Amino acid sequence: MELKKGLEDVAIKETSITFIDGELGRLYYRGYSVYDLASFSNFEEVAYLIWYGKLPTRKELEDFRKLMAEERKVPDHISSFVRQVSRNANPMDVLRTAVSMMGLEDSRDGDTIQKAIKITSKMPTIVAQIQRTRRGQDLVEPDPNLSHAENFLFMLHGEKPSSTDVRSMDVSLTLHVDHEMNASTFACLVVASTLSDIYSSVVAGISALKGPLHGGANSEALKQFLEIGSPDNVEKYVLSRLSSGQRLMGFGHRVYKTMDPRAKILREYAKQLSTEKGLGELFEIAQRVEEIGIKILGNRGIYPNVDFYSGLVFYALGFDPDVFPTIFASARVVGWTAHVDEYLKDNKLIRPKAIYVGDLGRRYVPIDER
Numbered sequence: 497m498e499l500k501k502g503l504e505d506v507a508i509k510e511t512s513i514t515f516i517d518g519e520l521g522r523l524y525y526r527g528y529s530v531y532d533l534a535s536f537s538n539f540e541e542v543a544y545l546i547w548y549g550k551l552p553t554r555k556e557l558e559d560f561r562k563l564m565a566e567e568r569k570v571p572d573h574i575s576s577f578v579r580q581v582s583r584n585a586n587p588m589d590v591l592r593t594a595v596s597m598m599g600l601e602d603s604r605d606g607d608t609i610q611k612a613i614k615i616t617s618k619m620p621t622i623v624a625q626i627q628r629t630r631r632g633q634d635l636v637e638p639d640p641n642l643s644h645a646e647n648f649l650f651m652l653h654g655e656k657p658s659s660t661d662v663r664s665m666d667v668s669l670t671l672h673v674d675h676e677m678n679a680s681t682f683a684c685l686v687v688a689s690t691l692s693d694i695y696s697s698v699v700a701g702i703s704a705l706k707g708p709l710h711g712g713a714n715s716e717a718l719k720q721f722l723e724i725g726s727p728d729n730v731e732k733y734v735l736s737r738l739s740s741g742q743r744l745m746g747f748g749h750r751v752y753k754t755m756d757p758r759a760k761i762l763r764e765y766a767k768q769l770s771t772e773k774g775l776g777e778l779f780e781i782a783q784r785v786e787e788i789g790i791k792i793l794g795n796r797g798i799y800p801n802v803d804f805y806s807g808l809v810f811y812a813l814g815f816d817p818d819v820f821p822t823i824f825a826s827a828r829v830v831g832w833t834a835h836v837d838e839y840l841k842d843n844k845l846i847r848p849k850a851i852y853v854g855d856l857g858r859r860y861v862p863i864d865e866r
Contacts (some may be wrong), residue, residue, distance in 0.1 A: 499851055504750065507677075508685070508846065513546060513834050514676045518751040523675075523758065523827055526550075534761050539644045539669045539827075540564060543616065545672055546834045547609050561643070567617035568638035568647065574598065575625060575635060582629035588706040591822045592699055594622045599695025607842065611694045612833030619826040620644070624651035627819050645669060647827075653814060660772060661813055664765045671758040671802065672824050674831025676751075680711070681828075681835050688836040689846040701832045702825050711821035711828075717746030717809030718817050721781045730784040734792070744789050746804030751809040753791075753797035762805040769812035772836060841842050 500506050515524045522528045523528035526545050533542055540561050546550045552560060570578075576843050582590050595615060606699060625635050629653075636651045645666035657665070677683075683704035684697040705711035724733045749756060763786075770779035771778060786800050791798070812822050 497849065497851055502750075503682075503848075508682070509677075509839055509842075511676070511835065511838060512549065513831065514674045516676050516751050516793050518749075518753050519754055521754040521757050521760075525674060530757055531761065534667050534670055538654065539666050539673075542670050542673055543830045546830050547612065547837070548551060556569065562640075564613060564644060565638075565640035565642075565647075566616045567614045568640065570594075570618050570621045570625070571598075571601065572633060574622070578622060578625045579629050579635070582626045586706070587623070587626050587819045587822045588711070588807075590626050591619065591622055591701040591825060592706070595619070595702065597700050598859065599693060599699075600694065607827055608694050608833060608837040612829070612837070614832070615695070615698055616826070616829050617644075619829060620648040621651060623667050623819065623822045623826055624648065627652060627816055628654075632814065636844070644781060649813065652806075658772075660768060664769055664809055667765060667814055668762065668823070669827040671761060672806070672827035674828065678710070679707075679836075681832055684832045684836055685839050686846045688839060691843070694833060694836060697836050698794065698829055698832060701828070703864065705821060705825050711800075711824045713745060713803040714807035714824065715817040716807075716818040717803050718811050718820070720745045721778055721785065721808065724781050724785070727780045730781055731788055734788045737748060738792060744785070744793070746785075746790050746800055746807070748798045749791060749801045752799065752801065755799040756778065756804075756811060757799040758802035758806075759800040759804050762802065762809055766805045766808040766812070769809060773812045775808075776813055778811075779808065 513526065515527075516522070519602045525533060525542060526549055526609065528545070528551075533545075537545075541552060541557055541566075542749050543776040544557065544560050574594050577597065578590060578594060581593075586680055598615065598618065602614070607625045621638055628635055633654070636654045638647050639650055640647075640652055642656075643662070643666070646657060648669075649661055649665055684701040687697045688694070724730055734744060763783075766782065767779055782805065786804065790799060806824075807817065807820055810823055815823060
């Protein structure tokens with residue numbers, strides 16, 4: 497039996513949701529390039545595409561937006577829970593528990609996608625509540641008249657965001673919607689394959705995404721830029737970090753052997769936001785890290801990934817660094833639930849093997865003789 501550590505290059509299902517060309521740095525949702533979707537589409541339309549397999553008509557999109565807007569409000573007892581625990585708890589732990597609480601009130605029976613819409617609509621409300629509670633601010637109720645991205649920022653800041661901020665947020669969410677069989681998506685499928693409920697699957701996804709090697713990498717990349725402090729310090733910092741065997745945060749990907757297309761797109765939004773928000777030097781640091789990092793690591797197929805610039809975008813939009821992974825989860829829940837729905841149409845319990853390397857036939861020794 498061949499050992500495949502990390503299940504690298506092991507396929508567990510067929511999918512029509514997402515395709516990644518790691519050699520050429522291309523990413524497609526339902527056959528559409530993310531470059532086109534980031535340029536011409538929006539989060540709601542992409543969520544509809546991911547869940548239903550086609551782009552909506554104008555009427556379908558209007559009805560879908562209205563449905564999502566109606567589902568944004570979070571039950572009072574969940575908001576109370578968020579206010580009670582958010583100040584000191586890890587934001588991903590709070591989000592995970594809040595989603596689990598949502599599942600207590602929803603029947604296990606029913607359409608997976610309808611439940612996915614409920615979860616996806618409510619998660620930004622919970623995330624905004626987490627950050628505002630941590631800052632000692634009153635909670636802001638969702639506005640059904642705003643788009644998904646605009647309402648997210650409105651609940652975060654308590655005021656209507658600029659068009660640049662809304663577009664940056666919308667594109668960021670769109671680019672995080674799905675990424676084929678990553679660790680958190682696989683975690684969702686393991687749970688779903690037992691015929692558990694969709695809330696349990698999403699909780700598993702959040703738990704996997706919490707790790708610094710997955711969803712936590714965006715905040716670590718941003719902290720890295722803040723730690724460097726000045727463009728003049730970049731080269732020394734990068735060389736020191738790599739020579740000591742440490743990773744350059746935001747670099748490298750299991751699938752991509754060239755630059756992540758999502759990083760290319762987000763770089764432009766990071767540049768625009770940084771200029772508008774007075775964070776130009778921070779963007780200059782990031783650009784310099786990218787240049788030096790590629791020069792050193794590029795010949796090994798190690799390039800910036802989505803986390804490299806997404807943290808800078810989220811920071812410029814006013815999110816606290818330790819809240820970044822919850823934004824990631826708020827978008828990726830679309831892909832998680834779509835993959836669960838797809839997998840359950842031809843379900844098989846996920847039960848891999850392990851290669852035993854221990855002893856056999858050991859004699860049991862009574863406890864007084866050990």
